[in-house]
Amino acid sequence: MAARQRQNFPKAVRIQALERADGRCEGELPTGDPCPCAIPTGGRIFDHVIPDANGGRPTLDNCRVLCLPCDRAKYSADRRAIDKARR
Numbered sequence: 001m002a003a004r005q006r007q008n009f010p011k012a013v014r015i016q017a018l019e020r021a022d023g024r025c026e027g028e029l030p031t032g033d034p035c036p037c038a039i040p041t042g043g044r045i046f047d048h049v050i051p052d053a054n055g056g057r058p059t060l061d062n063c064r065v066l067c068l069p070c071d072r073a074k075y076s077a078d079r080r081a082i083d084k085a086r087r
């Protein structure tokens with residue numbers, strides 16, 4: 001998997017995010033529906049809602065717990081947003 005430089009969320013934020021997510025993915029499908037995935041322990045991704053490259057902070061408000069497919073989809077969208085912001 002390609003390495004992605006990102007600011008990690010502090011442990012306290014990750015714990016709170018996991019409690020909020022309650023074992024579910026907090027992602028959104030391209031259709032706009034909430035992702036129905038349950039996230040296996042070890043398969044979860046802590047995603048920045050606003051990419052850190054675009055000034056997103058490692059806070060609970062900016063943290064979403066995602067499954068791998070949601071993270072991949074989000075990554076492409078993030079790249080486009082970041083490239084746009086840099087232009």
Ligand SMILES: [Zn+2]
Nearest residue numbers: 025035067070
């Ligand atoms: Zn998902």
